[in-house]
Amino acid sequence: MAKFKLQVNNKSYDIEVSEDTPILWVLRDHLNLLGTKYGCGIGQCGACTIHLNGEPVRSCSLPISSVVDNSITTIEGISEAGDHPVQLAWKEIDVPQCGYCQAGQIMTATAFLEKNPKPNSDEIRDAMHSNICRCASYNRIEKAVAKAATANS
């Protein structure tokens, strides 16, 4: 075990875990931030997507030792009141089905729109392709990303 300092959602945390522990499990089991989900553990599904210095990353494949001194944002931290334009679009379009993948989808979408505020539909589909939704809410995800982008105009 080793001691680490982490910056998550603008709060700083001291924790003691083994240095190979993926951030996903640090968030879930140690910091009780349960919005970030486990789906595959090997970087394939995107359920665990968080932002590392604003970049979308797969927290299941990111050991804690590699992220100290970086700032982490999780689904709990992208807005105070659940009113990020992406969240609002998700709600309006009623995207979720079972809902399990949606935190990861939203984290991928918010990071993508930061980079590309006015994407076309191919760009959206490209960006969201790496996130699995087992309930196949894909068409609504595409719509919601496009909708959220209109807030950028």
Add this chain to the structure above:
Amino acid sequence: MKSQKKNIDRRSFLRTSALAGGGMIIGFNLFNACKPKVKPAIDISKLNFNDFNGFIKIADNGMVTIFAPNPEIGQGVKTSMPMLIAEELDVSWDNVHVVQGGLDMDVFQRQVAGGSQSIRHGWEPLRQTGATAKQMLVNAAAAKWGVDAKECSVENGVISNKKGEKLGYGEVVLDAAKLEVPKDVKLKNPKDFKIIGQDVQNVDVDEIITGKSLFGIDFKREGMLYASVMRPPAFGQKLVSFDDAEAKSKEGVVDVFQFGDKIAVLATSTWIAMQAKKNLKATWKEDTTLESTEDHDKILFDLLAGNTFETLRKDGDINKAFKEADSVLERTYESPFLPHNCLEPMNFFADVTDKKVELVGPIQTPAGTANRIAKELERDIKDVSLEMTRMGGGFGRRLYGDFAIEAALISNIAKKPIQVLFSREDDMADGIYKPAIKYNISAAIKDSKVTGYHLKEAAINSNMYGLISNFFPAGAIENYQVDIANYKSNITTGAWRAPYTNFLAFAEQSFFDELAETMDVDKIQLRLDLLQNVKGTTDERIEYSPERLEAVINEAVEKSNWGKVDKNTYQGFAAYYCHNTHVAEVADVVMEAGVPVVKKVTCVLDCGIVVNPLGARNQVEGGVLDGIGHAMYGNLEFKQGVPQSTNFHNYRLVRMKETPKVEVHFIKNEIAPTGLGEPALPPASAAVANAIKAATGIRITKQPFINASEKIFG
């Protein structure tokens, strides 16, 4: 067509009481058979969930809380079922708050999210409940005013009388709670529905988009340990011995022990438990035959060619029809095992102590599972409580309580609260799969008519059940026979979204296209002609309606621009009836870089009244895409009992860029609603295969399509 029995004794399924803190609580049981031993409750915190399986709380500010009785797996019943109550209660949906109810053991009826039946079963009783509550509130207001209740009207939770006086529900709840439960209440005419038929968002959407803990995997308890379980790597193996020295030496590992043929690793975090499991050295031995996909293929083909069939339905004389036929068409269709791959892997919490057995997690069959656990642990069922959480997908997998039983067994040994979590690898390797199935279909053609139809099913472990052998084209062809045979494997199998019909529809609806080609007739006309033969049938086993199937077919032809699309678009058609719903689908395929790509699917359904069109469209879209995704890519093979796919890098699920647009149309009528979670799935794969045939000239008869022919997908 059969009609459901309706005799609901409201006295036995509904009780009301004033709430200590103000307001009124109405406890109801979903179904009439509930035992009438219910005592009125006085305080919501003291309400005994053994007495009711649903509650409505009306606060003195008029706010309504509905405790939904059904578990949510993503089919939207947690939203749509309360809508039924709110409709008849005549309150504004904005004033309704929905909460997931707990398990009701005693008067349990159908607290199972499976089979697309929730709405169908709740339609009448839930509306009765709402209407009864409303009548009591109106009666209370009428008594206060000294007028006849018949002269009062209600809008959005406000009662008015002829003089124009008004009372909100909140103002009369205390009086209403003291009144007798009225016996005869009138349900609304569907024309007057205000909530039913409106787009209503998922009631949990705010929690989901903000990452609130809703799911089983999110459940935590002070002092809880995380359990990772090593199970036999191959179906047919048993545990001989294991060495846990290395695993136990890891910091954070609390305990390692054997239970049955499995080994549990208990640790202070999920990660430590998962990692330490990898340090176990176990020796396994062959207990029963280690089976491979090759063996299954041979076994199923032998079954199809053999004579060990059981006949499920037999009309006329198929032998005679085939002997006298001008020509015969025969085809075989094949499908593999499929894992469910719910995105939330199987998991469960258990805390077994001398006093009680506490279980929390995502399960579709809470009562059955609680009973099994009571038996396993030799405990009185009264000691067992089971709380359902939201589920990250179900698809049939969470009907089986294996993971909950594991959790209970482990906690029982450890005497600590624990959570079992399957890794994705565990989830895929320790599944209860859709069984591999093959169909052989032959048709006899004489004088340009289909005179005989013979369907043979060879399946692993179990065959089609219920009325499936009586679905279309049963009743449409004079000489008709359905035969089934199966092979008992040690690989565990079970329900997978739209069991049996998920592949049967592919086989039959592909076959009809081939049949039309052989007969040189129009593909859709062939189906419509056959349906004419079913009209007016007195056969009780036929539950599909030829008229309703005909209507969805015609509507799909129109909505999809069938036959009128540009020359680069190739269309495929399929129509099917299952889960009490009639569906027709058209897939549009174009060739991109020499490969067929599905661009759009038009789906027309007759599922009766659509309670929540927004949720319903989501369900249908998901079903269509699930059907296409699994038909295209889904494949679980076995070698010596070991599943060959382990995670999403070698098990392909449909993703965004492979997703066609899905256009959903509902037939408008005033018939009681039927299921929606499943019926859109079965015809989708056939519509796509038929479109691929149109685009490439190649007929796919085997799933997954991606492996069907190098000529198609390279």
